Amino acid sequence: AGNTDTFHYTTYHTLSEIYSFQDMLVAENPKLVSKTVIGQSYEGRPLNVLKFSTGGSNRPAIWIDTGIHAREWVTQASGIVFAKKIVTEYGTDSAVTEILNRMDVFLEMVVNPDGYHFTHTNNRMWRKNRKQNRGSTCVGVDLNRNWNAGFGGHGSSNNPCSEIYRGTRAHSEPEVKSIVNFVRSHGNIKAFISIHSYSQMLLFPYGYTRKPAKDQAELDQVAQKAITALASLYGTSYRYGSIITTIYQSSGGSIDWTYNQGIKYSYTFELRDTGHFGFILPANQIVPTANETWLALKVIMDHTFKNPY
């Protein structure tokens, strides 16, 4: 059996390898890491969330998720690196240590396990989950159009054959509903960061409306600081701003919902492609991508820690 020190962070992994990694990390760090299963995917796979906590009860928390879109492999791979970084930097990095002494971190590495498994076994280019849509031969719902935030608006589709099919109703998908239930029942999540690839952007609400978020000035300032930290490692250049002004209108997205739930520090990343590989980012870029992103994540986490609300 391996361990998380000898684990290959420089390659992509199957779903079962990722789940094994999670179990290893929990076994190696029982006082810091635990695994919670927040639900089951459409095909019945467990939706695992790692909890990093030094104690306390219902502490203010930071949520990070990767892999809502199946084919964005660098995101799931980065989630593995982040998990390892949290345990290695606790006790050695003052910012991470201070944060974890007062707050919990939740990390869902594979939000869409059915889709991710499908990319390994059938179709590397698959994006959505694997829901069988009634009345259609087309499969899957785009989990980042299924949230109850402008659901059904522009930038999503009601056609099951579309890559941005929103589903029949908000929170219809178990992968989404499980997070919704978790966030609601926890009630003390202060930052929610959802990680995608690719196009090198750091975005904040809103995507479904041109109305600026009421905290736009602060979100903008933190984003600028975060991408500056990110660029300090390899010079990777990011754009930042609200989703609708920076990319395009997209309705039913996760961070619009979390922001409307009162989670002020709601952000979404679009990770690298610094070259021209798109979703086929070579595996030797996993660790550099994760390392630079980690610097930006720490800025957001640190700001959340230092600015309680």
Added chain:
Amino acid sequence: KGDFHGHQVFRIVPKDDVQLALVRVLEDILDLELDFWRWVTPVDVRVPSHSLQVVKTYLENHCIKYFTMIKDLQALLDEEQRQMKSIAP
């Protein structure tokens, strides 16, 4: 397992909103089986082999700039698999 032999990924650089709208028209032509990787400018789109000529002609007829970002998608996927297998436990 999905076969992406002959698929290419184009990076399309519309010069204005009119050209962008012309690119978006392609999305609705289901027979082309295009897979848009990026909707924001520049637009990246995976084009199956059977649609390559049609898409190229369309872009050129409308003077829309593009270049081939990935010439052989399957080659990249094969390399990805080879690398994973070489390290798999």
